[in-house]
Amino acid sequence: MKHLKNICALAIPILLLSSFIWNSSKPIFLVKEKKKEKTQFGKFVYVPSGKLYETSEKTTSLKGFYMMSTEVSNADYDEFLKELESNGETERLELANIQSEKWNQRDFYYGEPFVETYDSHPAYENYPVVNVSRKAAELYCEWLTEKWAKRTDTKEKLVFRLPTKTEWMYAARGGHDLSPFPWGGYYVRNNKGCYLANFKHVDESRIKYNRKTEEYEIVGKSKAELRGSGHITSPVTSYFPNNFGLYNMSGNVSEFLYDGSTKGGSWASTAYYLQISAEDEFEDLNGDASPYVGIRPIAEILK
Numbered sequence: 239m240k241h242l243k244n245i246c247a248l249a250i251p252i253l254l255l256s257s258f259i260w261n262s263s264k265p266i267f268l269v270k271e272k273k274k275e276k277t278q279f280g281k282f283v284y285v286p287s288g289k290l291y292e293t294s295e296k297t298t299s300l301k302g303f304y305m306m307s308t309e310v311s312n313a314d315y316d317e318f319l320k321e322l323e324s325n326g327e328t329e330r331l332e333l334a335n336i337q338s339e340k341w342n343q344r345d346f347y348y349g350e351p352f353v354e355t356y357d358s359h360p361a362y363e364n365y366p367v368v369n370v371s372r373k374a375a376e377l378y379c380e381w382l383t384e385k386w387a388k389r390t391d392t393k394e395k396l397v398f399r400l401p402t403k404t405e406w407m408y409a410a411r412g413g414h415d416l417s418p419f420p421w422g423g424y425y426v427r428n429n430k431g432c433y434l435a436n437f438k439h440v441d442e443s444r445i446k447y448n449r450k451t452e453e454y455e456i457v458g459k460s461k462a463e464l465r466g467s468g469h470i471t472s473p474v475t476s477y478f479p480n481n482f483g484l485y486n487m488s489g490n491v492s493e494f495l496y497d498g499s500t501k502g503g504s505w506a507s508t509a510y511y512l513q514i515s516a517e518d519e520f521e522d523l524n525g526d527a528s529p530y531v532g533i534r535p536i537a538e539i540l541k
Contacts, residue, residue, distance in 0.1 A: 264483075265283035265284065265307065265479075265482060265483025266283065266284040267280055267281075267282065267283055267284075268280065268281075268282035268283075268284070268304050268537065269391075269392070277385075278306075278314055278317070278382065279382075279386065281306050281307050281308060281314075282304040282305060282306055282307065282537055283304065283305060283307045283482060283483040283484065284302060284303075284304055284482075285302060285303055285304070285305050285405075285408070285409045285482050285484075285536075286302050286482075287299075287300060287301050287302040288300060288408065288413075289408075290404055290407055290408040290411070291415045291416050292407070292515070293416075298404050298408075300404065300405060300408050301539075302539065303405065303536050303537060303538055303539060304396070304536060304537035304539070305401065305405075305409050305482075305484060305534065305535075305536045305537075306534050306535050306536070307479065307483050307484055307485060308366075308474035308475055308484075308485045308486065308534075309366035309367075309474050309485075309486060309490065309491055309493065309532045309533065309534050310366065310367050310378065310474075310532060310533040310534065310535070311363065311364050311365060311366060311367060311474050312356070312357050312362055312363050312364070312365055312366070312367050313363040313364065314367070315336070315357075315367040315370070315378065315533075316357075316363070318334065318378055318381050319331065319334060319335070319336075321381070322334060322381075330377055333371070333373050333374055333377060334370070334374045334377050334378070335374075336357045336367065336369050336370055336527075337369045337370070337371070337527040338352075338353045338354070338356065338357055338369055339353060340368075340369040340527050340528060340529055341353045341356065341369065341529050343528075343529065348470075349529065352470065352529075356368075356470075357369070364473045364474055364475070365471050365472070365473055365474065366471050366474050366486075366490060366491045366532040366533075367532055367533065368471065368491055368527075368528065368529045368530070368531065368532050369527045369528065369529055370527050370532075370533065371525055371526055371527045372494050372498070372525030372526075373525065374527070375400060375494045375533045375535075376399075376400065378533060378535070379398040379399045379400060379535045380398075382398035382535060382537075383396070383397050383398045383399075386398065386537075394539065395539070395540040396537040396538065396539060396540065397537070397538045397540060398535045398536070398537050398538075399496060399535065399536060399538060400494050400495055400496040400533075400535060400536070401493075401495060401496060401534070401535075401536045402495065402496045402497060403495050403496075403497055403499060403501065405496075405536060406493070406495055406501050406502075407501070407514050407515070409482060409484060409487070409536075410480070410484070410487040410488070410501075410502070410514045411480075411514060412480030412481035412482045412484065412487075413481045413482065414480075414481070417514070418513045418514060418515065419434070419435075419488055419512060419513065419514065420480040420484070420487040420488050420514065421434050421478065421480060422480075422481070426509045426512065434477060434478070435477055435486065435488045435489030435490070435503075435512055436469070436471065436472040436476060436477070436486070436489040436490045436505045437488075437489040437503055437504070437505060437506075437507050437508065437509055437511075437512055438505070438506050438507060438508055440456055440508055440509075444456050444457050444458055469505060470505055470529075471490055471491060471505050472486075472490055472505070474486065474490075476490065477489075486502075487502055487514075488502055488503055488512040488513075488514070489502070489503055489504065489505065489507070489512050490502075490504065490505055490532075491504050491505065491530060491531055491532035492504045492507070492511075492519065492520055492530055492531045492532070493531065493532060493533065493534045494525075494531060494532075494533060498525070499518040499521060500518055500519070500520045500521075500523070500531055501514075501518065503516065503519065504519075504530040504531070505530070506529075506530055507519055507530075
């Protein structure tokens with residue numbers, strides 16, 4: 239009997255562990271590809287059907303869709319541009335071209351070196367494409383749809399497009415209802431003090447409380463010091479993915495949405511804009527190209 243109790247005592251944690259493993263969220267990729275035949279479709283992971291809990295009273299049901307696990311990289315986008323050029327699609331190519339001069343924005347003081355290197359040097363091929371317009375992002379999605387339609391190894395009908403705000407927020411949460419961040423916690427650092435995303439860090443010593451105005455202020459030596467940042471984007475697979483297998487849903491680059499807005503915060507955003515429910519930081523862009531905004535398509539499954 240004593241041995242039986244010991245066996246039961248061991249069995250309970252083993253069963254709990256096996257249950258955890260069985261129920262753990264693992265990304266399901268759109269296609270399984272061979273190493274020699276990799277395409278961009280292998281980067282799409284399945285976001286299962288579910289509900290978006292925007293508040294305790296407002297919920298929205300969503301059907302499953304596929305979403306690119308990373309932001310579109312320079313290498314991904316270069317493939318798109320080269321195919322347009324080889325096909326002689328000059329009109330679409332003109333709309334899709336990267337506007338590298340946007341690195342020289344007046345609120346970013348370290349952009350000049352990236353004008354010539356960021357979208358062309360091999361060192362940055364795994365970094366997110368930026369400085370493309372909303373129209374360019376839509377053309378990229380159209381191109382993916384056309385390429386998918388030509389495949390003969392699948393019967394699934396898909397349309398690639400930019401995500402809606404609701405789809406983006408649901409995917410970003412990764413199954414963590416009402417969580418402010420994709421990683422499910424309430425802080426931008428883990429328990430070891432490491433940052434969980436790429437964004438502008440504001441030193442706590444620069445935050446001042448003005449008792450006359452009852453407002454918090456950020457102080458610095460100069461406007462350049464406050465506006466500028468010594469870092470830029472990070473590779474698209476930086477940091478840990480959320481439970482749906484999606485990287486950098488907060489930080490790195492903000493992402494164009496179907497309804498005309500952007501979401502996610504960027505490498506130059508403060509932590510406030512990394513929150514999933516935060517307002518659109520770049521609403522004044524109106525679809526123009528920016529070093530702060532990139533692309534992450536979804537694939538809608540057609541009946």
